[in-house]
Amino acid sequence: MAIEDMKNTLYQMGEKAKIASYKLAAMSPKDKDKCLNAMADALELAADEIKKENEKDLVAGQEKGLSQAMLDRLKLDDERIKGMADGLRILTTLEDPVGKELDTIVRPNGLKIQKVSVPLGVIGIIFESRPNVTVDAAGLCLKAGNAVILRGGSEAIHSNLALGHILNRAGLATGLPEGAVQLVPFTDREGVGILCQMDNYVDLVIPRGGEGLIRAVVTQATIPVIKHYKGVCHQFVDVSADIEMALDIVENSKCHRPGVCNAMETLIIHQDIAEEFSAKVAERLFGRGVELRGDSSFCDLVPEALEASEGDWSEEYLDLILAVRIADSVESAISHINKYGSHHSDGIISNERASIELFLNQVDSSTVYVNASTRFTDGGEFGMGCEIGISTDKLHARGPMGLPELTTYKYLVVGEGQIR
Amino acid sequence: MAIEDMKNTLYQMGEKAKIASYKLAAMSPKDKDKCLNAMADALELAADEIKKENEKDLVAGQEKGLSQAMLDRLKLDDERIKGMADGLRILTTLEDPVGKELDTIVRPNGLKIQKVSVPLGVIGIIFESRPNVTVDAAGLCLKAGNAVILRGGSEAIHSNLALGHILNRAGLATGLPEGAVQLVPFTDREGVGILCQMDNYVDLVIPRGGEGLIRAVVTQATIPVIKHYKGVCHQFVDVSADIEMALDIVENSKCHRPGVCNAMETLIIHQDIAEEFSAKVAERLFGRGVELRGDSSFCDLVPEALEASEGDWSEEYLDLILAVRIADSVESAISHINKYGSHHSDGIISNERASIELFLNQVDSSTVYVNASTRFTDGGEFGMGCEIGISTDKLHARGPMGLPELTTYKYLVVGEGQIR
Numbered sequence: 001m002a003i004e005d006m007k008n009t010l011y012q013m014g015e016k017a018k019i020a021s022y023k024l025a026a027m028s029p030k031d032k033d034k035c036l037n038a039m040a041d042a043l044e045l046a047a048d049e050i051k052k053e054n055e056k057d058l059v060a061g062q063e064k065g066l067s068q069a070m071l072d073r074l075k076l077d078d079e080r081i082k083g084m085a086d087g088l089r090i091l092t093t094l095e096d097p098v099g100k101e102l103d104t105i106v107r108p109n110g111l112k113i114q115k116v117s118v119p120l121g122v123i124g125i126i127f128e129s130r131p132n133v134t135v136d137a138a139g140l141c142l143k144a145g146n147a148v149i150l151r152g153g154s155e156a157i158h159s160n161l162a163l164g165h166i167l168n169r170a171g172l173a174t175g176l177p178e179g180a181v182q183l184v185p186f187t188d189r190e191g192v193g194i195l196c197q198m199d200n201y202v203d204l205v206i207p208r209g210g211e212g213l214i215r216a217v218v219t220q221a222t223i224p225v226i227k228h229y230k231g232v233c234h235q236f237v238d239v240s241a242d243i244e245m246a247l248d249i250v251e252n253s254k255c256h257r258p259g260v261c262n263a264m265e266t267l268i269i270h271q272d273i274a275e276e277f278s279a280k281v282a283e284r285l286f287g288r289g290v291e292l293r294g295d296s297s298f299c300d301l302v303p304e305a306l307e308a309s310e311g312d313w314s315e316e317y318l319d320l321i322l323a324v325r326i327a328d329s330v331e332s333a334i335s336h337i338n339k340y341g342s343h344h345s346d347g348i349i350s351n352e353r354a355s356i357e358l359f360l361n362q363v364d365s366s367t368v369y370v371n372a373s374t375r376f377t378d379g380g381e382f383g384m385g386c387e388i389g390i391s392t393d394k395l396h397a398r399g400p401m402g403l404p405e406l407t408t409y410k411y412l413v414v415g416e417g418q419i420r
Numbered sequence: 421m422a423i424e425d426m427k428n429t430l431y432q433m434g435e436k437a438k439i440a441s442y443k444l445a446a447m448s449p450k451d452k453d454k455c456l457n458a459m460a461d462a463l464e465l466a467a468d469e470i471k472k473e474n475e476k477d478l479v480a481g482q483e484k485g486l487s488q489a490m491l492d493r494l495k496l497d498d499e500r501i502k503g504m505a506d507g508l509r510i511l512t513t514l515e516d517p518v519g520k521e522l523d524t525i526v527r528p529n530g531l532k533i534q535k536v537s538v539p540l541g542v543i544g545i546i547f548e549s550r551p552n553v554t555v556d557a558a559g560l561c562l563k564a565g566n567a568v569i570l571r572g573g574s575e576a577i578h579s580n581l582a583l584g585h586i587l588n589r590a591g592l593a594t595g596l597p598e599g600a601v602q603l604v605p606f607t608d609r610e611g612v613g614i615l616c617q618m619d620n621y622v623d624l625v626i627p628r629g630g631e632g633l634i635r636a637v638v639t640q641a642t643i644p645v646i647k648h649y650k651g652v653c654h655q656f657v658d659v660s661a662d663i664e665m666a667l668d669i670v671e672n673s674k675c676h677r678p679g680v681c682n683a684m685e686t687l688i689i690h691q692d693i694a695e696e697f698s699a700k701v702a703e704r705l706f707g708r709g710v711e712l713r714g715d716s717s718f719c720d721l722v723p724e725a726l727e728a729s730e731g732d733w734s735e736e737y738l739d740l741i742l743a744v745r746i747a748d749s750v751e752s753a754i755s756h757i758n759k760y761g762s763h764h765s766d767g768i769i770s771n772e773r774a775s776i777e778l779f780l781n782q783v784d785s786s787t788v789y790v791n792a793s794t795r796f797t798d799g800g801e802f803g804m805g806c807e808i809g810i811s812t813d814k815l816h817a818r819g820p821m822g823l824p825e826l827t828t829y830k831y832l833v834v835g836e837g838q839i840r
Contacts, residue, residue: 372835415792419672
């Protein structure tokens with residue numbers, strides 16, 4: 001597709017989305033929930049239509065030689081369609097994040113200043129293979145009163161367009177403004193650059209996918225971006241740790257679901273318990289099939305471990321591999337985490353108050369744990385009821401992002417003729 | 421200066437700032453205030469040193485042919501030095517924004533999740549002529565526990581470096597970490613690009629200056645940016661407005677300080693009171709020396725007005741010039757504001773509840789006024805006690821930004837061995 005044609009298409013989509021966003025901002029919670037329910041029902045009713053379009057993506061994927069794991073992520077069956085529909089229904093049970101009075105001040109001159117939550121406006125979501133993102137993101141954005149422009153990957157284009165079509169068909173019939181949920185109908189790479197420079201129309205871009213995609217978005221964007229590049233999460237086993245608890249937490253942080261961003265990638269052990277703990281943790285993790293890559297001190301204690309290279313300390317394995325290092329103090333563990341980590345989720349296992357406080361204060365991560373698995377960094381586990389992603393940024397949203405993070409605020413100032 | 425040398429210098433500054441930021445995050449409110457007071461005293465004691473360096477900038481500015489207004493902005497005299505010192509002292513009277521418990525939840529599994537305010541880390545400030553920004557920004561960043569890298573314009577380089585030197589001399593002697601306040605020692609244009617791509621070291625960039633500077637930062641930045649390009653602020657005089665109140669508010673919004681971002685640039689008049697109000701407002705504003713540029717309906721009513729071109733509707737005059745248009749409804753006024761405005765500060769003057777509510781809900785601006793001058797959009801007027809700038813962005817901070825907007829949060833999760 002020619003660049004000019006892409007620009008025209010995207011600008012038109014942007015303009016429609018902006019107009020829709022003003023209508024969405026004025027919709028009542030009840031009306032938004034009505035749309036969400038209608039969309040959920042429509043997905044289940046149109047299961048055959050969805051599976052037919054999804055099949056096209058699966059066939060193309062096989063021809064392109066996608067891995068079995070990729071094909072599995074792509075696949076939509078009845079269970080997954082029901083899962084997407086239920087996700088929309090759950091949103092109707094959550095509190096509406098719009099129109100909340102965040103603060104009110106009356107100034108000495110009588111001006112009444114109210115800070116009120118409002119939708120962000122138009123959100124661009126740029127994502128890779130999983131087509132369920134189309135439904136999840138559309139639902140979350142709608143619940144928070146935002147219009148959304150979804151740009152999925154080429155592997156799922158038929159599935160995404162079908163889902164978008166069904167959501168709109170049901171939504172438009174129940175009061176969803178036209179332009180509220182739009183799918184980019186092409187997947188040329190250049191479209192990403194255009195979309196994330198549409199300052200006039202788009203208020204926020206959320207890239208969801210591999211580090212390459214995210215870097216491409218960040219480099220080109222002139223619109224604010226919320227992201228997390230990767231999750232290099234740590235557990236530090238302090239000298240005062242309860243050994244059995246530490247073994248359970250380390251095993252769970254690494255093995256419960258090694259392919260996700262809140263899985264532990266590096267273990268740090270205090271040198272004063274290294275001899276006892278290293279042997280035990282090695283036994284436990286070898287038993288789960290984990291490959292250990294240690295610094296020289298750890299390898300001295302556990303000869304079966306491989307030697308870690310400098311690159312291992314910032315590696316997101318997403319696999320049954322763990323880097324292990326021995327530290328001489330909580331301070332040096334903290335320095336390691338702040339230097340090599342991704343500011344996502346990092347924990348200390350300790351029973352000593354001073355170490356715990358130092359760790360909580362000084363580790364510069366979105367979520368800092370004491371005596372718990374890193375696997376809890378998740379909107380659902382935090383009680384948010386849903387999640388549009390996890391931010392390792394510090395601006396606007398940090399950590400799991402729920403509905404309130406999809407809003408901003410404005411100041412309403414009411415006077416009786418005040419001037420300066 | 422060679423690019424490589426600039427990079428080396430800036431990366432070293434970034435690394436020092438990052439290390440300092442961890443120390444700043446751990447400083448007590450009392451210790452930060454002690455530094456602020458010492459810095460304030462030092463500025464007044466070193467007034468002669470400051471004026472001597474400032475004189476170099478003034479001489480160079482005259483040689484370069486800077487306008488009288490520019491030279492005036494550059495000038496530091498005893499009164500302005502005292503003003504900067506007092507600004508630092510005021511900060512010590514404000515509440516510390518760090519360490520606030522924003523939320524606490526105990527989950528069914530017993531995990532205790534606390535959301536706590538923490539400093540952002542390292543803030544880059546890129547600014548133009550006024551050297552007082554060096555002191556104001558350093559003070560605000562320090563109070564909120566952030567390290568700051570200041571990159572001022574070439575016109576004020578001697579003044580800025582002198583101020584930075586004095587702040588550090590006093591700060592380091594009273595516990596300020598080395599690297600907490602740093603001035604970029606060169607002003608080559610390329611330095612801006614390097615600084616705002618230092619993801620590893622800098623957490624936020626705030627550009628303060630003309631639209632050209634801000635666009636250059638936004639285009640190049642890979643770090644979050646908070647900004648406002650310009651202030652194209654509106655007042656809409658509704659059919660039900662109190663005419664005398666409207667005249668006062670319009671005059672004040674335009675004339676109180678025409679050169680600032682919250683001054684009104686476009687006036688919109690409801691057609692049903694246009695005949696009466698146009699003549700009166702023209703008389704009032706002509707009396708203040710304001711040039712009026714109207715649409716054809718307004719020019720029919722006020723023949724002395726010039727005809728506005730399309731470009732006038734998005735112009736930030738920063739001068740005694742006002743664009744004026746007649747609208748047939750509150751809806752069309754809202755559409756005009758959302759289309760041509762800068763989402764800064766916009767007001768309605770009205771006594772009709774339905775129009776007021778529609779305006780408050782639908783105008784997509786950081787601050788929306790009812791029956792008051794736009795000139796109140798200001799950290800001080802909002803009761804924040806200070807202001808680092810006004811954001812027309814929607815992410816993280818919107819409207820006047822005070823100390824809380826210079827912080828982020830992190831989640832502290834405390835367990836007793838919980839795993840998934």
